[in-house]
Amino acid sequence: LGLSPSKIAVIHAGVAPFFCPAATQEEDRAILRKLLPGLQPDFLYTVLGEDPRKNLDGLLKAFNQLPGNLRAKYQLVIGGTYRNEAIEQVMARVPGRIRSRILFTKYVGDSGLRALYRNCALFVFPSKYEGFGLPLAEAVACGSPAVTANASSLPEIIDYPDATFDPH
Numbered sequence: 001l002g003l004s005p006s007k008i009a010v011i012h013a014g015v016a017p018f019f020c021p022a023a024t025q026e027e028d029r030a031i032l033r034k035l036l037p038g039l040q041p042d043f044l045y046t047v048l049g050e051d052p053r054k055n056l057d058g059l060l061k062a063f064n065q066l067p068g069n070l071r072a073k074y075q076l077v078i079g080g081t082y083r084n085e086a087i088e089q090v091m092a093r094v095p096g097r098i099r100s101r102i103l104f105t106k107y108v109g110d111s112g113l114r115a116l117y118r119n120c121a122l123f124v125f126p127s128k129y130e131g132f133g134l135p136l137a138e139a140v141a142c143g144s145p146a147v148t149a150n151a152s153s154l155p156e157i158i159d160y161p162d163a164t165f166d167p168h
Helices: 026-035 056-065 068-073 084-093 109-119 134-141
Strands: 043-049 075-081 102-106 122-125 146-149
Touching: 026 109, 043 056, 043 109, 043 134, 056 075, 056 084, 075 109, 109 134, 122 134, 134 146
Parallel strands: 043 075, 043 122, 075 102, 122 146
Antiparallel strands: none
16 A cells, blocks of 8 residues: 555554453352342353354254253353344254253343353353454453364464364
8 A cells, every 4th residue: 555664553452451350259249140140150151142153053052962960060151142032043942951051141231241251160152253252352351261163363362272163
């Protein structure tokens, strides 16, 4: 474009300082009790959405394939923007043996989101394509153990191949 390099500034994507590890979990747990009365102590968390590239169907299939003792121990908590009709359609397709282990959060606000990141046993991000992967970056910034698809930009956030998987 004929621009001088001195006139170009690279602005990297990042996470707000608000998303950080907790000094104590008491405040987070109080927030979660109020927001999500059905939340169980041991849960896997994800933030997705209705877009098929977010790979909710793949995540549900993988959760269903977990050994029975893990399915019984962990609740799968799904955050993101979902219409009620979409949740009903998803739940209608879910095998009965895992239906009671799934919780959709709906909107929780930043404090609720941060509390979920900080308290999950594992953050799972199965997306087939992301431009950046902000939920994954926020979860990691909060100190959440995390695994992600080895697709698009996501392995750049978790530079550890053992924590990535094929989204298909």
